[in-house]
Amino acid sequence: MINLTIDGTPVQVEKGQTILEAANSAGIRIPTMCWMKKMRPIGSCRMCVVEVEGLGKPVSACDTMAAADMKVTTQSELLHGMRRDALSLMLVGHPLDCPVCDKGGECVLQDMVWEFGVTEQPTPGAQPTRDIERYISPMIKQWADRCVLCARCVTACKEVKGIGCIEIKGNGFDSYIGPVEGVDCISCGECLSVCPVGALTDGIRDEKARIWQSKRITTTCGYCGVGCQFDLNVLNDKIIRVTTTDHDKLPNFGSLCIKGRFAWEFVDHPDRLTKPLVRRDGELRETTWEDALHTAAKKIKEVRDAHGPDSIAGFASARCTNEDNYVFQKFFRAVIGTNNVDHCARL
Amino acid sequence: MSDLVFSSWGDATVDSRKQAVDAQAIELPKELSNGTSLAGIMGWDGIAVWGDSHPVDMARAYARGLSDNSCGQCIPCRIGSHVILEAFERICSGAGRENDAGEIKRLSERLRDQAMCDLGQTCGKGFLDVIENFGKEIDGLVADKKSVPRSEYITATTAPCKSACPAHLEIPTYVELIKKGRFEDSLELIRRDNCLPGTIGRVCVRPCEFDCRRSNVDGPVQIKFLKRFVADYEIERNRPTRLPEKEPEGEKIAIVGAGPAGLSCGYFLSQLGYAPVIFEALGEPGGMAAVGIPDYRLPRELLRYEAELVRKMGVEIRYETDVGTDVKLEELISNDYKAVFLGFGARLGTSMGVEGESDDIVGFFKGADYLRDVALGKDVFTGETCIVVGGGNVAIDCARSALRKGFKNVKIVYRRSLIEMPADAVEVQDAEDEKIEMLILTNPNKIISENGKVTGVEVVKMELGEPDDSGRRRPVEMKGSEYVIPADACIMAIGQAIDLDLIEGIEELETTRWKTIVIQGLNRLAMVKNGVGVFAGGDCETGPLTLIGGLAAGKEAAYQIDRFIKEGSSDPMDEWVINKFIEELKPYDKAEDVGQPCSTEPAKIHHKPVAERVTNMEEVEVGFTHEEAIAEASRCLRCYRLMVAAKA
Structure with a gap:
């Protein structure tokens, strides 16, 4: 273990932990923009600068290891100025379209600018020469001019998903996030979920809501057995998108696959069955549950009596709960008397 | 400001406005090795002007260079450099604003203190030097709306490690790619300058690590092993190599020797569209x-x-074809080859010439010959005790090979002390771990043999006297301290020599008294005969030196051959000239306070256990795991630096 002091508070951490991790463990907040707990430090935003006694200039807390007897200062006039200037530079060429930006109200840049009281956009000069608004995948909209190039998306794509289909391209002021040649995007939306600003937005629905207008209901994904947690964003009792904002939560740490993040439109799809149907005279007609179940039971009984129980097979969905599937196979084995039972996950 | 002589380079300030001085007061090279004279330079250590170049225009060019080379990762550099550039552009064109100098100063301080890597940090210092020393001039330009004349500039980026590497590999970038888990991209970048990444990642003498700024903090980044890691990754994961494949096509170039220099020359020539043989x-x-x-x-x-x-990639290799015996160099030069590259190395073993030495005695070897026999799988003599004479890497290699070939006791005899030993300290340690005895301050006097077999070596003890030309203390014999070490073998591992039989009959080729081939300089041209350029590089040109030196020479020769054929010119490529100039500016300062806490340590490579390794010739070192490689790469401080030089 290593003993150090941060803002005069003694902190004890394991060897190999960063100054930022040490501060977090002691409940001392150092402002960050690019850092995320689930990824290795990126070090691009330079917001986490801290002063260390004995060193000539500040160091970034996110990627500097803590050392024994270090004396760290996280707040000073110099550091405040540096952080403020970094924010100010992020605003160079940044469109002030917050009122129409999807991220308005939950934007890290917006929050930071407010916190540090940056009230002016520095002389913008030439705008960065980036394409504005294009789709990097049918699911994900990219607003390159809103990008602060924190590289969270690039890092998450490589480190969390192991894909690496985007990278920082170009140099200097004209740098932008672009696709890596020969590596295909799998549209998982990991980039979208880590973007601190409105540079990557969901391209599924036209319906939108401000953060304070919609409800966020945390639920469990039903597509497979992992049990990923996500938030259904609900406006007027309709889902408008799926988000993950808590990147510390088990079991998925904010990560989802393409199905979990984008394949939810079936919920209010007009083709979805909402009432039982029974085929009579060659036509499917709406009916009551009582009638539907009664009809099914009658037909199954007839087939079993005429052809034996093994003439019937049961096929259930892997998206049903364990309990449902248990009862289903029990019904087939014990009630109908056949072992012909399976479910779709084996397909 | 054409009579201005100013320098803030390094610690000393020279300023002709304060004190009458001439350009001599600035201790910097003032021209390139190709004769281009310079008017000033701006770089990581400050700004210097001695000719017809305006310091504010130079700062503008420097900001342009930073903006063009900024990797786009951190805010102060990516955007700060752009804002600084725009301000300098305005000032230089007579449209400067009142607060421009103040804005430059503030953002330059942020660059210096807040940028992610040394590119931004060092550039910040340069701009601040300009604002501090030429603030009045800037104010004047802004007030009078005066523009400044533009000079022509050479812009280059470097890093201490990159500059120290003879092949100038893009070290900070490929290490950063490893940090980001982009192992194959890293290897692709390494292969741009080097065709043997896995080889050099194992046996390089790593000049880069000796000039690594992280060693000023807590030990150098293990660059060599990182290179090995990405090379191994490709093989272990069975990944495609991303190298082009083709049948030999184009004009034929003859290369003598398939060592590192020859392979490297062929590798680059094939990419330049030739058919090397x-x-x-x-x-x-x-x-x-x-x-x-x-x-x-x-x-x-x-x-x-x-x-x-x-x-x-389209390189033909004709094995078992010895130039000099199977084919004459004369024939290669006069045949249908457009150019010839000599990279035949230093393949002969040498001896000391002490009493009793003879190749006919059983148990007596020259180091290079012994290693070759072992490598070629020959049935080498083995016995109880082996004495290896020498203190270089070859001596250690001979000793450890002898141990593996069956000798029970292996002793290294070296005339100076361990500190002066030229062998890599890591390898000396490996040898000691394998229980190889180091008899330091000892020198052989006589090889003792009986019936044509070595029976022992008479040695004399030495002590260190006054320093010699090399700065090392000269070993002096201690009279009367002679004694005999009984042994059945003695390997003289004191050096290698160049086999000049290969070039016999070519009178035009000049050689030195160390039997090395003389070349003109950076252009690697040794001679031209019948319009065919003969180039040379590697050990046959430098004397036995390093593998990376051979790789670098092969690459340089390939580009020079291309220029020679296409342009009929033997001028060295600008890139080598600038690299050499940067080297003279010394990008690495051993005494620099880097400003990072000492909180990490270099990753250690794993070794197979001694008992397991000394019985066979299998590889001793085991490469990094992914996690180790990424953690090690994260220690890199990415010490890129920018330099602009104004042409006079």
């Missing part, structure tokens, strides 16, 4: 890397794999 005396590729470096340090399969990739 390599003539190799041995039956396999690698030259001294194959038969001079034991397999336990550099597995032959790896060398063969990497050479095979070079062959597949």
Whole structure:
């Protein structure tokens, strides 16, 4: 273990932990923009600068290891100025379209600018020469001019998903996030979920809501057995998108696959069955549950009596709960008397 | 400001406005090796002007260079450099604003203190030097709306490690790619300058690590092992190599020797559109890397794999074709080859000339010959005790090979002390771990033999006297301290020599008294005969030196051959000239306070247990895991630096 002091508070951490991790463990907040707990430090935003006694200039807390007897200062006039200037530079060429930006109200840049009281956009000069608004995948909209190039998306794509289909391209002021040649995007939306600003937005629905207008209901994904947690964003009792904002939560740490993040439109799809149907005279007609179940039971009984129980097979969905599937196979084995039972996950 | 002489380079300030001085007061090279004279430079250590170049215009060019080279990762550099550039552009064109200088100063301080890497940090210092020393001039330009004349500039980026590497590999970038988990991209970048990444990642003498700024903090980044890691990754994961494959096509170039220099020359020539033909005396590729470096340090399969990739790129290798005996160099020069590259190395072993030495005695070897015999799988003599004479890497290689070939006791005899030993300290440690005895301050006097067999070596003890020309203390014999070490073998591992029989009959080729081939300079041209340029590089030109030096020479020769054929010019490429200039500016300062806490330590490579490794020739070192590689790469401080030089 290593003993150090941060803002005069003694902190004890394991060897190999960063100054930022040490501060977090002691409940001392150092402002960050690019850092995320689930990824290795990126070090691009330079917001986490801290002063260390004995060193000539500040160091970034996110990627500097803590050392024994270090004396760290996280707040000073110099550091405040540096952080403020970094924010100010992020605003160079940044469109002030917050009122129409999807991220308005939950934007890290917006929050930071407010916190540090940056009230002016520095002389913008030439705008960065980036394409504005294009789709990097049918699911994900990219607003390159809103990008602060924190590289969270690039890092998450490589480190969390192991894909690496985007990278920082170009140099200097004209740098932008672009696709890596020969590596295909799998549209998982990991980039979208880590973007601190409105540079990557969901391209599924036209319906939108401000953060304070919609409800966020945390639920469990039903597509497979992992049990990923996500938030259904609900406006007027309709889902408008799926988000993950808590990147510390088990079991998925904010990560989802393409199905979990984008394949939810079936919920209010007009083709979805909402009432039982029974085929009579060659036509499917709406009916009551009582009638539907009664009809099914009658037909199954007839087939079993005429052809034996093994003439019937049961096929259930892997998206049903364990309990449902248990009862289903029990019904087939014990009630109908056949072992012909399976479910779709084996397909 | 054409009569201005000013320098803030390093610690000293020279300013002709304060004190009458001439350009001599600035201790910086004032011209390039190709004769281009300069008017000033701006770089990581400040700004210096001695000719017709305006310091504010130079700062503008410097900001342009930073903006163009900024990697786009951190805010102060990516955007700060742009805002600084725009301000300098305004000032230089007579449209400066009142607060421009103040804005430059503030953002330059942020660059210096807040940028992610040394590119931004060092540039910040340069701009601040300009604002501090030429603030009044800037105010004048802004007030009078006056523009400044534009000079022409040479812009280059470097890093201490990159500059120290003879092949100038893009070290900070490929290390950063490893940090980001982009191992294959890293290897692709390494291969831009080097065709044997796995080889050099095992046996390089790593000048880069000796000039690593992280060593000023807590130990150098393990660059060599990181290179090995990405090379191994490709093989272990069976990944495609991303190298082009083609049949030989284009004009033919003859290369003598399939060692590192020859392979490297062929590798680059094939990419430049030629059809190189390599003539190799041995039956396999690698030259001294194959038969001079034991397999336990550099597995032959790896060398063969990497050479095979070079062959597949359209390089023909004719094995067991010894130039000098099977084919005469004269024929190559006069045949249908457009150019010839000599990269035949230093393949001969040498001896000390002490009493009793003879190649006819059983148990007496020259180091290079012994290693070659072991490498070629010959039935080498073995016995109880082996004395290895020498203190270089070859001596350690001989000793460890002798141990593996069956000797029970192996002793290294070296005339100075451990501190002066030229062998790599890591390898000395490995040898000591394997219980090889180091008899320091001891020198052989006589090889004792009976009936044509070595029976012992008479040695004398030495002490260190006054320093000699090399700065090391000269060993002096202690009279009367002679004694005999009984032994049945003695290996003289004191050096290698160049076999000039290969170039016999070519009178025009000039050689030195150390039997090395003389070249003109950076253009690597040794001679021109019948319009055919003969170029040289590697050990045959420098004397026995390093593998990376050979790789670098092969690359340089390839580009010079291309220029020679296409342009009929033997002028050195600008890139080599600038690299050399940067080297003279010394990008690495051992005494610099880097400003990082000492909180990490260099990753250590794993070794197979001693008992397991000394019985065979299998590789001793085990590469990094992914996590170790990424953690090690994260220690890199990315010390890129920018330099602009104003042409006079």
